[in-house]
Amino acid sequence: MRQRFNESLDPWERSTLFLYLNRHGYNGLCRYNKKGIYNVPFGRYKAPYFPEKEMHHFHEKAQRAxxxxxxxxxxxxxxxxxxxxxxxxxxxxxxxxxxxxxxxxxxxxxxxxxxxxxxxxxxxxxxxxxxxxxxxxxxxxxxxxxxxxxxxxxxxxxxxxxxxxxxxxxxxxxxxxxxxxxxxx
Missing domain, CATH: 3.40.50.150 (Vaccinia Virus protein VP39)
Structure with a gap:
């Protein structure tokens, strides 16, 4: 998934992959190397938290921003x-x-x-x-x-x-x- 994210040019695909990587990556870390490659290792989660309600709330509030x-x-x-x-x-x-x-x-x-x-x-x-x-x-x-x-x-x-x-x-x-x-x- 990380390789696919790094190679993709499609904004929608990159957005959805980023959410996945952020929720499953080590400690929610976001890190890129000097070449611009996302390089966070996989985390060890039994049940990664996905903030669906918070994202819907943010989407609603962000309409005027x-x-x-x-x-x-x-x-x-x-x-x-x-x-x-x-x-x-x-x-x-x-x-x-x-x-x-x-x-x-x-x-x-x-x-x-x-x-x-x-x-x-x-x-x-x-x-x-x-x-x-x-x-x-x-x-x-x-x-x-x-x-x-x-x-x-x-x-x-x-x-x-x-x-x-x-x-x-x-x-x-x-x-x-x-x-x-x-x-x-």
Missing amino acids: TFMIADFRETFAQTRRGDVIYCDPPYAPLSATSDFTAYDGQAFTYHAQVELAQQAYEKSQAGIDIVISNHATAEMLALYRKSHLEVFNVQRTISCQGDRRKKVHELLAYFPSTLPTFRRA
Whole structure:
């Protein structure tokens, strides 16, 4: 199935195979190598969970949304007042050995993180609400100091050794639109 997914050019087939691979792959991991090949090993599940109800609910709620897989600069250039944007960039590394920011062969550098935070602030001044998630490292907390910040713990389940799976701090940075909102009487 993994080979078929990697070779397929059909979006429908790739979508359905991705769901299968994600539910049956090791710990729900999604990983591609530098050649763009999906390479997650098979997991060991007696009864893989398939989130059918959640997917139907998401489908219903997503009807008014536009999803983009694009550089944030391209996405931000298409925005207009009243838009709400959620950015999920490659997270800042928690250590020197956990830098997984080059998923597509183009590293998402610290400079890109700085630019994202700056542009998010600027767009909020133009009437666009922006929410960004990331690790809550000292550097990221400093970058998002102009936002409304929420920090919370998230359980990681990727480590092959269960006793090494731990909670990490993540952040949600909310840049609210600073322009007045007009309400109907």
